[in-house]
Amino acid sequence: MRYVDEYRDGRLARKLAAEIAELAAEPVRIMEVCGGHTHAIARHGLEDLLPPEVEYLHGPGCPVCVIPMGRVDDAIALAAQPGVTLATFGDLLRVPGRRGSLLEAKAAGADVRMVYSPLDALELARLEPAREVVFFAIGFETTAPATAITLLRAREAGVRNFSVFCNHVTIVPPLRAILDTPGTRIDAFIAPGHVSTVIGTEPYRFIPEQYGKQVVVAAFEPLDLLASTAMILRQRAEGRCEVENQYTRVVRPEGNPRALAAIAETMELRDTFEWRGLGFIRESALRLRPELAEWDAEERFELPGERVPDRKACQCGQILVGAIKPHECKVFGTACTPERPLGTCMVSSEGACAAYYAYGRHAA
Amino acid sequence: MVATLPRTNELVTLAHGSGGKATRRLVEGLFVKELSNPLLDQLGDSAVADGLAFTTDSYVVKPLFFPGGDIGDLAVYGTVNDLAVAGAEPLWLSAGFVIEEGFPLDDLRRIARSMATAAAKAGVAVVAGDTKVVERGSADGLFVTTAGVGRMRADFGRPQPGDRVLVSGTLGDHGFAVLVARGELKLESALESDTAPLNRLTESLFELGPALRWMRDPTRGGLATALNELASSAGLAVRLDEQSIPIRPEVAGAAEILGIDPLYVANEGKLVAVVAADAAEEARRRLGGEAAVVGELEPDPPGLVLLDTALGGSRIVDMLVGDPLPRIC
Numbered sequence: 001m002r003y004v005d006e007y008r009d010g011r012l013a014r015k016l017a018a019e020i021a022e023l024a025a026e027p028v029r030i031m032e033v034c035g036g037h038t039h040a041i042a043r044h045g046l047e048d049l050l051p052p053e054v055e056y057l058h059g060p061g062c063p064v065c066v067i068p069m070g071r072v073d074d075a076i077a078l079a080a081q082p083g084v085t086l087a088t089f090g091d092l093l094r095v096p097g098r099r100g101s102l103l104e105a106k107a108a109g110a111d112v113r114m115v116y117s118p119l120d121a122l123e124l125a126r127l128e129p130a131r132e133v134v135f136f137a138i139g140f141e142t143t144a145p146a147t148a149i150t151l152l153r154a155r156e157a158g159v160r161n162f163s164v165f166c167n168h169v170t171i172v173p174p175l176r177a178i179l180d181t182p183g184t185r186i187d188a189f190i191a192p193g194h195v196s197t198v199i200g201t202e203p204y205r206f207i208p209e210q211y212g213k214q215v216v217v218a219a220f221e222p223l224d225l226l227a228s229t230a231m232i233l234r235q236r237a238e239g240r241c242e243v244e245n246q247y248t249r250v251v252r253p254e255g256n257p258r259a260l261a262a263i264a265e266t267m268e269l270r271d272t273f274e275w276r277g278l279g280f281i282r283e284s285a286l287r288l289r290p291e292l293a294e295w296d297a298e299e300r301f302e303l304p305g306e307r308v309p310d311r312k313a314c315q316c317g318q319i320l321v322g323a324i325k326p327h328e329c330k331v332f333g334t335a336c337t338p339e340r341p342l343g344t345c346m347v348s349s350e351g352a353c354a355a356y357y358a359y360g361r362h363a364a
Numbered sequence: 365m366v367a368t369l370p371r372t373n374e375l376v377t378l379a380h381g382s383g384g385k386a387t388r389r390l391v392e393g394l395f396v397k398e399l400s401n402p403l404l405d406q407l408g409d410s411a412v413a414d415g416l417a418f419t420t421d422s423y424v425v426k427p428l429f430f431p432g433g434d435i436g437d438l439a440v441y442g443t444v445n446d447l448a449v450a451g452a453e454p455l456w457l458s459a460g461f462v463i464e465e466g467f468p469l470d471d472l473r474r475i476a477r478s479m480a481t482a483a484a485k486a487g488v489a490v491v492a493g494d495t496k497v498v499e500r501g502s503a504d505g506l507f508v509t510t511a512g513v514g515r516m517r518a519d520f521g522r523p524q525p526g527d528r529v530l531v532s533g534t535l536g537d538h539g540f541a542v543l544v545a546r547g548e549l550k551l552e553s554a555l556e557s558d559t560a561p562l563n564r565l566t567e568s569l570f571e572l573g574p575a576l577r578w579m580r581d582p583t584r585g586g587l588a589t590a591l592n593e594l595a596s597s598a599g600l601a602v603r604l605d606e607q608s609i610p611i612r613p614e615v616a617g618a619a620e621i622l623g624i625d626p627l628y629v630a631n632e633g634k635l636v637a638v639v640a641a642d643a644a645e646e647a648r649r650r651l652g653g654e655a656a657v658v659g660e661l662e663p664d665p666p667g668l669v670l671l672d673t674a675l676g677g678s679r680i681v682d683m684l685v686g687d688p689l690p691r692i693c
Contacts, residue, residue, distance in 0.1 A: 002613075004616075004617075004620060005674075008673075008674050008675055009674075009675075010674055010675050010676045013675045013676055014676060017676075042679060043673075043679065044673045044674075044675045044677055044679075045671075045672075045673045045675065045676075045677020045678045045679045046675065046677055047677070048676070048677035048678055049675070049676055049677055094379075103377050103378065103379065104375065104377055106377070106378075107375040107376060107377040107378070108375055222675045339379075339385050339386060349623070357682070358680070358682050359679040359680055359682075
């Protein structure tokens with residue numbers, strides 16, 4: 001496959017791995033923030049190529065994994081209302097709330113549809129004017145612009161039977177929360193590529209400047225991750241500590257101003273928002289602006305809005321801050337499996353635990 | 365008012381139909397438990413006894429017509445292939461039709477004709493049938509169930525370490541062709557389903573004698589699911605070489621875009637076979653142009669499927685957990 005296989009070349013990978021081995025004079029723990037990175041590391045067996053000194057810790061960048069159970073319950077309650085069609089991304093369907101998932105709600109008769117884009121949900125509303133179509137929106141700054149554009153189009157076209165249940169989150173506050181967590185063992189970060197196409201590289205500067213840890217914004221193919229790892233090690237070897245950009249083929253320092261403008265036009269920061277495993281983080285999520293109340297499902301429908309505490313046995317919080325590895329969790333692979341996930345990291349294929357489980361890193 | 369739904373622990377979800385772990389739990393925990401007998405309990409693609417093989421399969425594909433095939437030839441080939449990979453020469457099929465009120469007769473005729481063509485191509489006869497019409501809304505257009513009987517021909521040897529794993533051609537074509545044909549993904553491609561009878565291919569392998577160890581048509585759940593079943597039933601490990609697995613560039617591209625691993629995607633005209641190492645080249649020649657040796661059996665770790673990645677790492681290829689994908693067979 002052109003433009004992809006080039007980034008998976010085994011010969012180049014071995015060359016980069018040799019370079020990494022030479023640079024890795026001492027143990028280094030690198031947190032890859034994004035679930036896409038976690039998935040790529042597991043899927044391609046990247047860790048097999050690395051020297052034992054280099055360890056990846058898997059961060060909170062899987063949006064499906066950090067959605068709190070209470071919000072899933074709200075979505076299920078929305079879907080259960082007469083006349084409501086709930087549309088969302090496929091990997092959200094299996095996320096467990098307190099009483100089951102959207103997939104189970106669908107089996108019980110709720111009208112739940114899988115879409116690949118919020119625009120498809122808007123189209124659904126146009127095609128079925130008698131139904132109230134609610135888009136269950138999640139994701140970081142990566143997916144927020146698509147929701148924003150959809151909202152702007154809905155307003156422009158005057159589509160009244162469409163609304164958004166907004167659960168968009170932002171990347172910087174959880175990074176700061178992780179850095180402030182006692183017991184954090186992170187030496188450097190591989191920053192998320194797709195989020196950075198939107199927000200640029202500037203927002204990460206506080207990490208080297210205030211916390212003294214290297215940051216490299218990385219793309220998603222295995223050679224990208226190896227190259228980014230080498231860049232981090234080179235910074236450390238040369239005594240540098242800064243934000244570097246490995247994903248130069250897509251990411252610009254200033255990000256995507258038009259996408260940022262669309263987000264700003266439609267959404268504003270919430271005072272606080274709950275993250276599964278991490279708890280409440282101030283100013284870490286987005287809601288619709290008051291002028292879009294007509295398209296805001298939280299304004300239009302009554303929601304239970306109940307907080308559901310994380311399961312006691314689940315150690316996702318410690319995994320998300322890099323304190324333990326997935327297979328070190330007490331319930332990994334026993335009480336908690338991708339089929340019946342207890343914790344968030346086991347839910348999406350981009351969650352650290354699901355990736356470990358599916359690709360057998362625990363058995364290695 | 366805040367609406368609530370009934371507790372759903374006891375309901376069937378789409379995950380139960382995905383061919384993965386949830387399906388296995390449903391089949392083993394419910395059907396086999398209630399219907400247990402020595403033939404059923406083996407859970408092969410066909411039941412085999414007294415020199416005969418017997419199997420059945422239902423078809424609920426959507427859309428009914430897709431590039432490269434339709435529900436009619438799919439229903440014939442699917443059952444023919446289940447018999448063929450069990451080591452049988454397919455003889456007779458039955459066909460049951462559940463038709464939704466309002467279904468166009470022209471479409472039904474087209475599907476029946478396509479079944480006739482498929483049966484002729486596979487050298488089998490449809491010798492019994494049944495028709496039921498249900499009210500509008502009680503079925504989605506048309507569901508077809510076929511059953512088949514075949515005469516046992518193969519003399520399988522026991523899978524053992526060192527044996528080679530072969531596939532007869534590119535993987536994932538059917539699953540992605542149907543996904544794209546549904547039009548929901550807004551992808552365009554020239555992909556066609558690989559729907560085809562396998563009995564000519566399997567017969568060419570019967571001649572290898574006991575050097576032929578095991579065969580399967582990797583339909584729902586794909587190659588990964590078929591090989592997981594092999595690994596656990598044989599108590600051996602399967603080690604795959606990612607670079608040898610034939611996948612069309614269009615399929616690989618669609619897989620990347622959608623985040624779907626082609627190893628888990630359905631095929632409807634592909635054979636996966638395990639043969640003794642010294643028969644591997646002969647088997648590959650018999651399977652034809654696109655066939656490839658993609659891996660081998662190893663003693664350890666028993667029950668696992670491993671993949672050596674193109675990058676030079678390795679990982680486990682687990683059973684599918686259950687996915688939100690639309691139905692494709």
